[in-house]
Amino acid sequence: MCQVENVVEAIPIRVVRVVLQGIAGGLAVWRESGARAVPGLYRPGLPWRMGWPGFAVSVFGLPLLAVALAGGAAAYAGKPLTFQMGWKDIPYAYLWLLILGGPLAEEFGWSYLSDRLDEWLAPSLSTLALGVIWALWH
Secondary structure (H helix, E strand, O other): OOOOOHHHHHHHHHHHHHHHHHHHHHHHHHHHHHHHHHHHHHHHOOOOHHHHHHHHHHHHHHHHHHHHHHHHHHHHHHOOOOOOOOOOHHHHHHHHHHHHHOOOOHHHHHHHHHHHHHHHHHHHHHHHHHHHHHHOOO
């Protein structure tokens, strides 16, 4: 893993690392089935199906849970809870998490790999293989 002092310096490295999986999945589908099949790989990640309650939980609930867990860990360690991110950084964090780090990035590559493993292996072995590959990647 690359250690970078400044988080801003790490952004290009992380974007390339994350987006390449989605691009590789698209290229593999193109190679196997032609250019007309490529949108079929990306289409499931684009519709808005979550609804407002799910959106509210993801926007407000998950960050609150993260703060609560960080506070618990800090209290357990006997250290004060500190934040490295200011209020002005929050929009960038959501941009990263919701777009660059989520549905428009590596998930398409994992989807492609999952579908291929399902063709070659039984469901339980496919899941195990994907889990091992995912763990090694991350």
